[in-house]
Amino acid sequence: MENVWLYLLILLLKMIGVITFALLGVPVMVWVERKGSGHIQHRHGPLYVGPFGVMQPIADAIKLFLKEDITPAAVDRPLYFLAPIMAFVPALLTFAVIPIGPHLQVADINIGLLFVMAISSMGVYGLVMAGWSSNNKYALLGGLRTAAQMISYELILGLSVVGVLMYSGSLSLQEIVKAQEGVWLGFIPRWFVIPQFLGWVLFMVAAFAETNRLPFDLPEAETELVAGYHIEYSSMKFALFFMAEYVAMISISCVMVVLFFGGWLPLPVIGPIVESILPVFVVSYLMPVVWFLMKIGFFLFFMVWVRFTFPRLRYDQLMKLGWKVLLPLAIFNVFLSGIIRMAGLT
Amino acid sequence: MGLESILFYYFAIVIVATAALAVSRRNPVYAVLFLLPCLVHIAGLWLFLGAEFLAAIQIIIYTGAIMVLYLFVIFILDLGSFRTKRIIHQQKSLAIAGGLALIVQLVVLTIASTFPGPFGPPQEVVSGGNTQAVGGVLYTDFLFPFELASLVLLVAIFGAVVLARKESEETSS
Numbered sequence: 001m002e003n004v005w006l007y008l009l010i011l012l013l014k015m016i017g018v019i020t021f022a023l024l025g026v027p028v029m030v031w032v033e034r035k036g037s038g039h040i041q042h043r044h045g046p047l048y049v050g051p052f053g054v055m056q057p058i059a060d061a062i063k064l065f066l067k068e069d070i071t072p073a074a075v076d077r078p079l080y081f082l083a084p085i086m087a088f089v090p091a092l093l094t095f096a097v098i099p100i101g102p103h104l105q106v107a108d109i110n111i112g113l114l115f116v117m118a119i120s121s122m123g124v125y126g127l128v129m130a131g132w133s134s135n136n137k138y139a140l141l142g143g144l145r146t147a148a149q150m151i152s153y154e155l156i157l158g159l160s161v162v163g164v165l166m167y168s169g170s171l172s173l174q175e176i177v178k179a180q181e182g183v184w185l186g187f188i189p190r191w192f193v194i195p196q197f198l199g200w201v202l203f204m205v206a207a208f209a210e211t212n213r214l215p216f217d218l219p220e221a222e223t224e225l226v227a228g229y230h231i232e233y234s235s236m237k238f239a240l241f242f243m244a245e246y247v248a249m250i251s252i253s254c255v256m257v258v259l260f261f262g263g264w265l266p267l268p269v270i271g272p273i274v275e276s277i278l279p280v281f282v283v284s285y286l287m288p289v290v291w292f293l294m295k296i297g298f299f300l301f302f303m304v305w306v307r308f309t310f311p312r313l314r315y316d317q318l319m320k321l322g323w324k325v326l327l328p329l330a331i332f333n334v335f336l337s338g339i340i341r342m343a344g345l346t
Numbered sequence: 347m348g349l350e351s352i353l354f355y356y357f358a359i360v361i362v363a364t365a366a367l368a369v370s371r372r373n374p375v376y377a378v379l380f381l382l383p384c385l386v387h388i389a390g391l392w393l394f395l396g397a398e399f400l401a402a403i404q405i406i407i408y409t410g411a412i413m414v415l416y417l418f419v420i421f422i423l424d425l426g427s428f429r430t431k432r433i434i435h436q437q438k439s440l441a442i443a444g445g446l447a448l449i450v451q452l453v454v455l456t457i458a459s460t461f462p463g464p465f466g467p468p469q470e471v472v473s474g475g476n477t478q479a480v481g482g483v484l485y486t487d488f489l490f491p492f493e494l495a496s497l498v499l500l501v502a503i504f505g506a507v508v509l510a511r512k513e514s515e516e517t518s519s
Contacts, residue, residue: 111398111402114399115402117406117410118409121406121411125379128421147414147418147421148418
């Protein structure tokens with residue numbers, strides 16, 4: 001009986017740890033985005049609140065808390081209240097299966113990857129419900145675009161990981177990470193990004209579309225739809241949508257690192273050097289988390305970088321790109337991975 | 347009552363209740379949104395029966411894609427503001443007959459079958475999990491029906507494209 005309580009306690013601590021990790025990532029990302037966008041556009045970004053403006057996200061959070069929470073008269077109240085929750089919860093749920101380290105994972109279920117796909121496919125409802133319940137033209141158009149975009153790009157997201165599954169032979173994320181251990185020619189890591197380069201590119205494009213990030217932020221496209229699906233939301237309800245986007249960014253980066261960049265495995269070349277000088281318990285417990293954070297940090301910065309570099313696609317361009325370019329490429333990638341697997345090249 | 351039966355009755359009650367709510371809503375958006383918890387709880391029931399692959403696929407396909415498509419169609423046709431006055435039209439007698447036939451069939455099948463039921467022992471523990479077992483069976487014993495199903499879907503896609511094209515040509519001319 002004691003073992004059960006101990007098990008539950010450890011599980012609870014893991015959950016708290018993972019949720020804290022996800023939620024603490026949000027202010028960090030807000031700061032990185034504002035500062036990054038500033039420097040990309042030859043501005044300074046936030047400067048005054050704290051050193052280098054690091055306290056700016058906290059000031060923003062206080063501002064959002066203190067703002068008046070307006071519920072417009074014409075909204076469909078139950079759905080209007082439910083929508084921010086439906087947007088936020090799926091974004092957070094993905095963290096349940098992400099292996100942050102060899103021992104740090106809430107649940108290593110044997111359908112981990114399918115779980116991620118299932119949860120990310122639920123994320124669309126918050127946005128669609130917000131779009132419809134707001135009773136606003138722009139919001140409805142935003143919701144409509146979300147629905148079409150998600151259906152189109154989820155297919156690509158799903159097909160792009162088939163190659164990884166062929167090589168790893170498992171749906172468990174921990175097993176997928178372990179399948180990427182080792183090196184080729186002494187220094188090239190056996191990460192799936194090398195045999196699955198096309199798969200990774202497709203996954204990344206679909207990930208941008210799934211998180212509604214530029215160049216695929218059509219659901220909120222501020223220049224044409226004002227603010228899209230969250231136009232009628234204020235105060236903390238708006239903040240939940242805002243946080244959901246960042247949490248979704250972090251979770252999709254985690255999934256990408258796990259699938260294509262060896263998860264918590266050390267970086268090539270510098271990894272073995274660093275690990276040889278550190279004490280053993282640091283290497284086995286702390287370093288995997290550090291490597292993982294470094295990798296997702298890079299991709300999160302990459303997402304900010306892309307946002308302020310590329311223009312937004314038009315709606316028809318988005319659909320053409322999805323169905324006429326990416327989908328055939330994804331099917332070709334499955335075919336190619338199958339041939340490589342059968343030929344025994346990996 | 348053990349934990350298993352509590353969970354089973356929870357899933358069963360929610361499935362029946364949300365399904366009933368889905369068919370009785372006048373607003374089509376609410377009807378679709380009530381199907382969501384229904385389908386998710388059916389996935390829960392699959393998990394409960396040890397079919398985790400089926401549960402994940404259920405959520406990915408039904409709640410993640412088909413229900414979104416339903417909502418998309420409702421929005422496109424602007425049915426969201428359209429509330430039907432009567433949800434049962436002329437088909438009351440047909441619906442009663444169909445429902446009764448289904449109940450009789452289910453009762454007969456349940457009595458006649460030899461399923462262990464929800465509280466029975468798991469039938470077969472497969473090494474490597476349910477996913478590999480399903481994949482193995484699908485690509486060996488049931489390869490032909492599986493491929494045939496994809497062909498049927500392909501024909502349906504062609505049909506949809508042909509119908510949609512005709513309409514757009516008529517409106518443009």
